Amino acid sequence: MHQSNATHINSLKWFVLVVKAKREKQVAEILERHNFEIYCPVKKEVRQWSDRKKTIEVPVFDNYVFVRLKESERDTVFITSHIKKYMYWLGKPAVVRDVEIDVIKEWMANDSICTVKSSQLQKGKLITIEKGAFKNKEAIIQQVRRNELKLVLNGLGIVLSAKIRDVA
Secondary structure, eight states: OHHHHHHHHHSEEEEEEEEOTTOHHHHHHHHHHTTOEEEOOEEEEEEEOSSOEEEEEEESSTTEEEEEEEGGGGGGGOOSTTEEEEOEETTEEOEEOHHHHHHHHHHHHSSOOEEEOGGGOOTTOEEEOOSSTTTTOEEEEEEEOSSEEEEEETTTTEEEEEEEEEOO
16 A cells, blocks of 8 residues: 555646746746646737737736646746746645646637627626537636636636637
8 A cells, every 4th residue: 555655646747836927938938948747728819019910829827837747846846936836725736637637738729619699698607618628517707708708617626718609
């Protein structure tokens, strides 16, 4: 039993790093250069400046970067001052399961994850996602914009931005 416990401690896990605002991509690049396995999902957004429009990549999760490593190696990531700490949940470092990372990756590859009617889009309302990687998962609408929702996914404990297609 002691041996399997050691195996569990030394297995790779996805941890959540809390990083300084607007430094997610920079932290991800630094950690990648140091051979850490990281995941920092980004989405494309069009930004308007006074003289032009530009498409840029912005992180899906503000202030968070995922890193996969052994629990015994958690302290080795603090190679830049842009990393504040690890996210904790119930007094322990938060661990994101591989299947949850896979779901996020699949969702990121699928541009449209849900189809809803405009009349359904109310902050605080519980919806069920009908298409894509999160099909049949329940989510609470946190924010409504033109063609985008911020959803809190039950069971995953994360907030996602979702593009929607209006079918009303």
